[in-house]
Amino acid sequence: MSQLHLTGIVLRNMRRRTAESSLVMLTLALMGATVFTLTLVLRSADLGFQRGIARMGADVMVVPAGWSGPAEDFILSGTPSSFFLSDDVPTLLRNVRGVREVSGQLFIVSASLECCAVGKTQLIAYEPDTDFTIAPWITERLGPIRPGSNDVIIGSLINLQPGQTARFYGHKFNVKGRLAPTGVDYVDRSVFIPMAGAREMIRNAPVAAHIPLKIEPDELSAVLIRSDGMDPGELAIRIEAYFPELSALPAREMLSRARFGLEGPVWGVAAASAVQWIGGLLLMGAVFSLVLGKRKREIALYRVMGARRRHVAQLLFGEIWILSAIGGLIGTVLGIGAVIFYARVFSLRWNVPFEWPDPAYVIWLSLACIGFTLFMGFLGTWLPVIRAARSEPYALVRQSD
Secondary structure (H helix, E strand, O other), rough: OOHHHHHHHHHHHHHHHHHHHHHHHHHOOOOOOOHHHHHHHHHHHHHHHHHHHHHHHHOEEEEOOHHHHHHHHHHHOOOOOOOEEOOHHHHHHHOOOOEEEEEEEEEEEOOOOOOOOOOOOOEEOOOOOOOHHHHHHHHHHHOOOOOOOOOEEEEHHHHHHOOOOOEEEEEEEEEEEEOOOOOOOHHEEEEEHHHHHHHHHHHHHHHHHOOOOOOOOOOEEEEEEEEEOOHHHHHHHHHHHHOOOOEEEEEEEEEHHHHHHHHHHHHHHHHHHHHHHHEEEEHHHHHHHHHHHHHHHHHHHHHHOOOHHHHHHHHHEEEEEEEHHHHHHHHHHHHHHHHHHHHHHHHHHHHHOOOOOOHHHHHHHHHHHHHHHHHHHHHHHHHHHHHHHOOOHHHHHHHHO
């Protein structure tokens, strides 16, 4: 029996049994979609974490003790936050062995009132003279400029335009430029203000906006540190030992904790998916057994006409492989659609940033998904196919009567 003849028989059998074929194909598509979606979500979240940490540009972030959670949420997912420490902290940290550079930042959340051009937005005040985190983004996008005290740089998702005047707490700022999209919310959804301009805004807020900001003139929110080569984890331990009132967050450990935080939801979804896969395997086995029960005369006729057992097995497995491949392809399309449609929901629900992998990874994952559905299709129908292929023609005819 030639391969071409076998393929023709397989396709005709699939057309004759549309309902059963569609059920098997849909089951495999759902299996493939869950695998594809889970893997792509994990990869996208991991890339988002990595990019967020890289964009921070520091080895260690120092915040007030007890504020490490909000600080991590801010860096990893852009959740607006405000917390404060004394401005003498950078000077103290410069004297710690292992510290190469320090730069202070102040975090302020804008109000959802007329005094602010954009409400509930993170305002990040930075020191242009010591900054090593924000300046590279500005240079990358706008060239070697030095913003004035009232010149702000906006993230790509802020609803303002370069050249406009923006008010925050009644203080006028000039929108000097817009940063390129990064995929990291704490950059894309923030407004960056030189520290002198932010201090002036705070001083004038009670009169200009009738909203006194509860921020002392000498307060900061965080101090970013570059090490001189010392392991950031060791440096963080050293800082907390010297200054118990501070929390030191190594960038690498923030990334590890963020990944660990995903394990609970992911394992829960994986467990539910495993139950679905087991149910799908049983369903495919039952459906294919039922189909083969109706095709016993047909299989017996193939055997009488000279087809060997392996030809019968090739015929039946051929149907499964075609259905599995189509199901895997549908599952891939469904998975991509689910991630695109629900990416923002995933990000907000799990409090993680999302960064799409490169096209080569998505293509590789699509092929792996199709391979998975081929394997699951084979596994779910292996037993009924082997039984049918090994049966003698006479027994098959008697069983069909």
